[in-house]
Amino acid sequence: MLNLIQFLPSTQDLSAAYLGTYSIPMVVLSVSAAIFGSFIAFLVSESIVHAKTFTRKFLWLMPGALALGGGVWTMHFVGMLALDLPCGISYEPTITLLSMIPGILASGVALWVVGHSRFNNLGLVFGGALMGSGIGLMHYSGIAAMRLDAVTYLSPTIFGISIFYSVLMSIFSLYAKVALYRKLPKMPNWSLSLTGAVLMGGAISGMHYIGMEAMYFFPASDPHENSRGISPTFVAVAVGTITTLLTALCLAMAFVGKYLETIEILESEASQRKSLMADLKFQKFALDEHAVVSITDVRGNITYVNDKFCALSGYAREELIGCNHRLLSSGTHPPEFFRELWQTIASGQSWHGEVMNLTKDGVPYWVKTSIVPFLNDAGRPFQYISIRTDITEQKQVPELKRLALHDALTGLPNRILLEDRLNLAVAQANRDNSSLAVLYLDLDKFKPINDSFGHDVGDAVLRKIAERLIESVRKTDTVARIGGDEFAIIMSPPVTPESCHDTAERILKALSEPILINTQICSVGASIGFSIFPRDTGADGAEKLFELADAAMYKMKMSSRTGISFVGGDTTSAGSLSAAS
Numbered sequence: 001m002l003n004l005i006q007f008l009p010s011t012q013d014l015s016a017a018y019l020g021t022y023s024i025p026m027v028v029l030s031v032s033a034a035i036f037g038s039f040i041a042f043l044v045s046e047s048i049v050h051a052k053t054f055t056r057k058f059l060w061l062m063p064g065a066l067a068l069g070g071g072v073w074t075m076h077f078v079g080m081l082a083l084d085l086p087c088g089i090s091y092e093p094t095i096t097l098l099s100m101i102p103g104i105l106a107s108g109v110a111l112w113v114v115g116h117s118r119f120n121n122l123g124l125v126f127g128g129a130l131m132g133s134g135i136g137l138m139h140y141s142g143i144a145a146m147r148l149d150a151v152t153y154l155s156p157t158i159f160g161i162s163i164f165y166s167v168l169m170s171i172f173s174l175y176a177k178v179a180l181y182r183k184l185p186k187m188p189n190w191s192l193s194l195t196g197a198v199l200m201g202g203a204i205s206g207m208h209y210i211g212m213e214a215m216y217f218f219p220a221s222d223p224h225e226n227s228r229g230i231s232p233t234f235v236a237v238a239v240g241t242i243t244t245l246l247t248a249l250c251l252a253m254a255f256v257g258k259y260l261e262t263i264e265i266l267e268s269e270a271s272q273r274k275s276l277m278a279d280l281k282f283q284k285f286a287l288d289e290h291a292v293v294s295i296t297d298v299r300g301n302i303t304y305v306n307d308k309f310c311a312l313s314g315y316a317r318e319e320l321i322g323c324n325h326r327l328l329s330s331g332t333h334p335p336e337f338f339r340e341l342w343q344t345i346a347s348g349q350s351w352h353g354e355v356m357n358l359t360k361d362g363v364p365y366w367v368k369t370s371i372v373p374f375l376n377d378a379g380r381p382f383q384y385i386s387i388r389t390d391i392t393e394q395k396q397v398p399e400l401k402r403l404a405l406h407d408a409l410t411g412l413p414n415r416i417l418l419e420d421r422l423n424l425a426v427a428q429a430n431r432d433n434s435s436l437a438v439l440y441l442d443l444d445k446f447k448p449i450n451d452s453f454g455h456d457v458g459d460a461v462l463r464k465i466a467e468r469l470i471e472s473v474r475k476t477d478t479v480a481r482i483g484g485d486e487f488a489i490i491m492s493p494p495v496t497p498e499s500c501h502d503t504a505e506r507i508l509k510a511l512s513e514p515i516l517i518n519t520q521i522c523s524v525g526a527s528i529g530f531s532i533f534p535r536d537t538g539a540d541g542a543e544k545l546f547e548l549a550d551a552a553m554y555k556m557k558m559s560s561r562t563g564i565s566f567v568g569g570d571t572t573s574a575g576s577l578s579a580a581s
Helices: 022-050 054-081 094-096 100-114 121-144 156-183 189-213 233-288 307-313 335-346 394-407 416-431 447-453 455-472 496-514 542-558 571-575
Strands: 089-091 146-148 148-156 215-219 292-297 302-305 350-358 364-375 381-390 434-445 476-480 486-491 515-517 521-524 525-533 564-566
Touching: 022 100, 022 189, 054 100, 054 189, 054 233, 089 094, 089 233, 094 100, 094 121, 100 121, 121 146, 121 156, 121 189, 146 148, 146 515, 146 571, 148 156, 156 189, 189 215, 215 335, 292 307, 335 350, 335 364, 335 381, 364 394, 364 434, 394 416, 416 434, 416 486, 416 542, 434 496, 434 542, 447 455, 455 476, 455 486, 455 496, 455 515, 486 496, 486 521, 496 515, 496 525, 496 564, 525 542, 542 564
Parallel strands: 525 564
Antiparallel strands: 089 146, 148 215, 292 302, 292 381, 350 364, 364 381, 434 486, 434 525, 476 486, 515 521
8 A cells, every 4th residue: 555654653563563583694785885875975075165166066066966865875775675564565757766865965055065165064054954854855765665565654763863863863964064174175085975875875774774674564454555666676776777887977977077177277277378378478688688698507607598688698699509508608707606506496495696707708797696596396506597787887986986086096085076176175264163284296217117127117116105105194084196107196284384394294205215116226205395274274265275275285396306395385394304215
C-alpha cells in the first residue's frame, strides 16, 4: 500500500510491529556514499570561492549540488535496501526519482553559502539549516515512495530528533569546513574537504538511521498493494545506474568548469602579460630616452647597451657587446673604488656613485651611476643593469669656474676674484666701521731666473713664492697673483699701519730665503706697497685702495731698492726692510 506518513497513535499496540534487520555491508556502503558525495561537493566549493563571475560560480555549483544531493539520495535508498523486513516491499518510481530534488536544491544553497567569499556565521546557520531540512525532506519523501505489505507509523519524538539532528550536524559540518579553512589556510584543500565530508556524511547517515528508528511497521489488511511498485532489486540497479550517471555528469561538469576556468586564467594571464609587456616597453623607451643603460653578466661582460650608451662612449654596439666594462676605464679611480663597488653588487645590493670613463677617442666623461643586481631564486646575482646619466657638464662647471677665477700656475685667486673679494671686503668694512689693507707686491730679479734657467724653473719658483706668501699671512687674508711676477694681498680687518709693516716684513723675510729647484738655487727680492682703507682712501672704494697700493709699490720700485712703501711714506726709511738679493 502507499506509504503515506502518519504518526504513531498513542493507543497502538507496539508488540504487533514487524522487527527489521540491517545488512551491515549495505549500511557501510550507504555511509560511504554520503561521505563521498560530500567530499566531492566540498572540493568543488573551493572553485566556487575563487570563481570571478556569477556564471563561473554557477558552473561550479551545479556539479557540487549534484554530487552532494545525489550522495544524500543514494545514501537513503542504499540504506533502505539495507533494511530487511518480513513483508513485501516495492517503490513508487515517480516519487523515488522526485525525492532527489529536495536534496539537490538544499545542497546547492548550502554550497553557495560555503563557497561565497564573504560568508558569515549567520549565513552558515541558514545554509546548514536549509541543508538539514533538505536531507529530512528527501528522506521522508523517499519513505513515502515505499509500498509495503504493512502500515507505517512514525514516532513523533524520534521524528523531531531526526530533523533536529540533521539540521544541527549540517550546520556543524559546514561551519567546520569554513572554520578549518580560516584557521588552517595552508592545509591542503582535500584534507579540509575530507574533514567536512565526514561530518556531513555523519549528518546525512545519522538523520537517515534515526529517522528509520522512528518508523514502526504493522501488518496490513491487504498484503498485495506493493505489487504495483518496482522491486528492491530494480531499485538497487536503478540507484546504482543513476549514481554512476550522476558521478559521470559531475565529473564532466567539473571538467568543463575547470576547462573554462583554465581558459579564463590563461586569457587573464595573457592580458596581464600583454599589458605588462606594453608597460615594460614604454618604461624601457622612457628609460632609454633619459638615461645611458647597459646590462652585464656577473663577470662584468656587456650583454646590452642602448643608443645613448653608444653615443656617449663613441663605441658601436658591436664593439661593446661581449667586452668587459674595463674597456671604458679612465684609470682615475683607485682599485679600492672598484673593489667596494663589486663587493656591494655581488652581495645583492644596489650601488650608487660617480664614475669617470673614457670615450673611444680617449676623452674623459663623468656619469652618475646606479648599478642594480638581478637575483635568481637562490638570492644570487645573475646579471647587473647599470643606469647612468651624463654629468660631465656639471663636473666641468666647478672646474671651469675655478679656472676662470684662479691662476692656472699657482692656484691662487686671479685679478677677477681679487677685485670681487676686495669689493665685498670694503662693503663689509663700511658697515662695520673697520679698516682693511691691500699689499701690492712685485718680484725683483725674477726675469734673470727665466732667462738663465728656463720657464719651467721660473714657474716652479712662482709656485714656491705663492706657498711662502700664504704661510706669511693670516688664514683670513687673501693672496692673489695678478700678473706675471706681481701679487696682491687683502688684509682683512682689523689692520693698522704697524700690522701692515709686520706682515710685509714677514713676507720679505720669507722671500729672502733661497729657493732650490732641482739643482738650481734661486734668489728673488720684492717691492711692496700698501694702502689702508679708509685712512688713505676716505670714502672712495676698492678701486682707489688698489691704485694707491700699486702707486706705493711703484714708488719703491723706482727708488731702485727692495723694500716696503706706503702711501705718503718715506722710501728711504723703508729701505732698511729690504729683502736679500
